[in-house]
Amino acid sequence: MGTGHKRNTNLYGWATVVLGILYQRCCYGICPENELEKREESANVVLTGTVEEIMNMDPVNNTYSCKVRVWRYLKGKAEVNGEALLDGGNKVMIGGFGDPGICDNQVATGDTRIFFVNLAPEYMWPAHRNELMLNSSLMRITLRNLEEVEHCVEEENQGRLRGGKPICDSSYMQCLSLEIG
Numbered sequence: 001m002g003t004g005h006k007r008n009t010n011l012y013g014w015a016t017v018v019l020g021i022l023y024q025r026c027c028y029g030i031c032p033e034n035e036l037e038k039r040e041e042s043a044n045v046v047l048t049g050t051v052e053e054i055m056n057m058d059p060v061n062n063t064y065s066c067k068v069r070v071w072r073y074l075k076g077k078a079e080v081n082g083e084a085l086l087d088g089g090n091k092v093m094i095g096g097f098g099d100p101g102i103c104d105n106q107v108a109t110g111d112t113r114i115f116f117v118n119l120a121p122e123y124m125w126p127a128h129r130n131e132l133m134l135n136s137s138l139m140r141i142t143l144r145n146l147e148e149v150e151h152c153v154e155e156e157n158q159g160r161l162r163g164g165k166p167i168c169d170s171s172y173m174q175c176l177s178l179e180i181g
Contacts, residue, residue, distance in 0.1 A: 031103035045076035096134035
């Protein structure tokens with residue numbers, strides 16, 4: 001009689017362990033995040049800023065946009081044109097918060113973060129026209145995080161200089177046409 005009870009207890013124990021592991025994977029999710037270098041390269045704009053206002057809640061997709069006060073552009077300041085700038089040029093609208101495809105994407109008013117963003121593509125217009133969209137997870141602002149992101153931006157810029165001129169550079173195209181013609 002004792003053996004059957006022991007076997008049931010053992011099975012319940014293993015079942016609990018397996019369910020615990022599955023619960024962690026299911027409920028906490030495994031959220032694969034690209035390396036910082038890839039995240040920085042795929043973002044046209046990298047900036048630091050503070051969330052001032054949460055707005056444009058989409059109840060269907062559970063996403064929202066935020067008005068963000070920009071403190072510093074680490075990359076792509078020229079990409080953000082006058083139409084995307086708000087309140088005298090020191091604020092931008094960033095959308096894509098709550099997107100399940102982005103790991104760390106939740107903010108509250110007053111949060112200061114490093115944002116990896118791109119201009120909203122035309123297919124998202126008019127709802128997100130002149131809005132920046134989250135491209136990857138937010139980063140908390142720490143000295144180490146700032147240094148790592150700055151290093152990635154500098155490395156990318158130096159790589160462009162070392163690797164030659166970009167293909168779309170007009171003087172390079174002129175040289176190319178002279179060699180071909």
